[in-house]
Amino acid sequence: MRRRLSLKMPELPEVETIVCSLRNPADRAFAEGQSLRERPGIVGRQVAGARLNWAKTLALPDWQQFQQEVTGQTVQAVTRRGKFVVIPMGTNTLLFHLRMSGDLRVEPQDAAEQKHDRLLLDFSDGTRLSFNDPRKFGRAWWATDVQSVLGDLGPEPLDEGLTGQEMYARWHRSSRAIKTLLLDQSLLAGVGNIYSDEALFLARIHPLTPGNCLTPVQAEALLAGVRQVLHEGIERNGASIDWVYRGGDFQNYFRVYQRTGEPCTVCGTPIERRVIGQRSSHFCPHCQSFTGCS
DNA sequence: CACGAGACCTGTTCGC
DNA sequence: TGCGAACAGGTCTCGT
Numbered sequence: 468m469r470r471r472l473s474l475k476m477p478e479l480p481e482v483e484t485i486v487c488s489l490r491n492p493a494d495r496a497f498a499e500g501q502s503l504r505e506r507p508g509i510v511g512r513q514v515a516g517a518r519l520n521w522a523k524t525l526a527l528p529d530w531q532q533f534q535q536e537v538t539g540q541t542v543q544a545v546t547r548r549g550k551f552v553v554i555p556m557g558t559n560t561l562l563f564h565l566r567m568s569g570d571l572r573v574e575p576q577d578a579a580e581q582k583h584d585r586l587l588l589d590f591s592d593g594t595r596l597s598f599n600d601p602r603k604f605g606r607a608w609w610a611t612d613v614q615s616v617l618g619d620l621g622p623e624p625l626d627e628g629l630t631g632q633e634m635y636a637r638w639h640r641s642s643r644a645i646k647t648l649l650l651d652q653s654l655l656a657g658v659g660n661i662y663s664d665e666a667l668f669l670a671r672i673h674p675l676t677p678g679n680c681l682t683p684v685q686a687e688a689l690l691a692g693v694r695q696v697l698h699e700g701i702e703r704n705g706a707s708i709d710w711v712y713r714g715g716d717f718q719n720y721f722r723v724y725q726r727t728g729e730p731c732t733v734c735g736t737p738i739e740r741r742v743i744g745q746r747s748s749h750f751c752p753h754c755q756s757f758t759g760c761s
Numbered sequence: 762c763a764c765g766a767g768a769c770c771t772g773t774t775c776g777c
Numbered sequence: 778t779g780c781g782a783a784c785a786g787g788t789c790t791c792g793t
Contacts, residue, residue: 477786523769550787566787568771583771602770604787643764652788659786745766747784 477565479624479657480700482550484715485571489545489552489596507573512590513541514556524585524598526606533609537561537588549620549656553613562608562616563598569605572597620656624693631687638678638686645681645689646674647744658693661724662700664749666692668723673757674748680760723749 477485491508517534519525525533540556547553552563552571563571576595580587586598586607598607608616621637622629637654638645648654649663658666667674669692672685681689704715718725722732727740731751739752 481786564787566769567785568787600770601772602785602787604770606788641763647764650787661786744764746787 477550477567477569478659478662478700479547479550479697480662480704480717481715482547482552482565482657483701484704485565486545486547486552489554489571489573509542509554509573509590509594509596510544511542512592512594514538514588515591516589518587518589519585520587521585521600521603523603524600524605524607525609527608527610537609548617549623549652550659551617551620553617558611560610560613562610562613564606565600566602566604566606568602569598569600572599619653621652621654622656624655624657624690624697629690631690632683634690635681635683635686638681638689641678643678644674644743645672645676645678646746646748648678649689649693650744650746655693657697660746661721662693662696664724665696665722668692668750668755669695671754673755674743674750676757677760723751725749 488507489509491510514537517537519530536559543555545554550564554561563569573594573596576589576593581599583599583601584597585600588596598605610616634655638648641648646663646667649658650660666689670685670688672689699720700717703717703720723738726738727749728737731738731754734751734753736751736753738749740747740749742748
């Protein structure tokens with residue numbers, strides 16, 4: 468069954484997809500007739516000016532200082548940390564958090580500004596980076612010390628050095644529901660509401676299981692589940708990406724998320740929805756039965 | 762300190 | 778059709 472999400476889904480895979488599209492895409496195929504200046508990569512481009520349409524979008528510093536310091540800087544790289552987009556430029560770094568509805572586009576400067584464009588950087592080559600964010604939750608930082616913004620983030624789930632043992636130690640310290648712990652960015656960076664539900668389903672763990680009730684085996688399975696759904700998300704989001712239309716189709720492959728009442732793909736039991744930690748949570752009551760706490 | 766509720770926002774969908 | 782309520786991918790702050 469097809470289901471539509473009204474907006475983008477800026478969890479880790481979506482951010483990863485955007486970051487990839489903002490890198491210099493020397494290794495990507497282009498549509499025929501697409502001119503050089505329309506290519507999305509921004510590495511090496513120099514900022515000629517900036518515009519801010521919603522004051523709160525710029526978290527730090529104040530607008531005047533930002534405008535002064537960013538002008539003339541050159542984009543050195545585009546990377547990701549958790550759900551943050553990280554863009555080193557000279558001695559400072561520009562960071563974005565897309566929150567619920569943010570998006571970043573690259574386009575020619577003569578393209579019409581779009582509704583909800585909050586922060587725009589004009590490059591000297593005639594292109595522009597636009598931060599669009601309908602709900603105004605997104606934020607940008609211009610920081611000398613990147614750690615002042617990213618310092619509290621937990622490890623990267625896709626970092627191969629991260630072990631289930633390490634996550635067991637982190638989750639086991641708390642009695643909060645594992646669903647809530649998965650969303651805690653200081654324990655593990657990048658997992659959001661969709662992928663937490665999907666990962667718990669793959670690991671066959673009930674979302675209300677207290678962290679200190681998890682077994683080492685379950686923690687191992689959960690980290691594996693997180694990695695699997697993130698990889699799937701990155702693949703699906705990337706599948707239909709060509710920078711003109713950036714809309715993945717992972718939403719058509721959800722196993723539990725937004726499938727309330729529909730049959731579990733494994734056992735057929737109707738998927739349940741309930742609110743945990745103020746977030747909607749979806750799970751199979753049969754496959755993810757609560758195993759108790761010893 | 763841990764936890765839950767409320768705040769921040771706009772747009773879309775649902776139910777009457 | 779119209780209209781208000783409910784809901785949405787995230788995180789911070791404040792009160793208990």
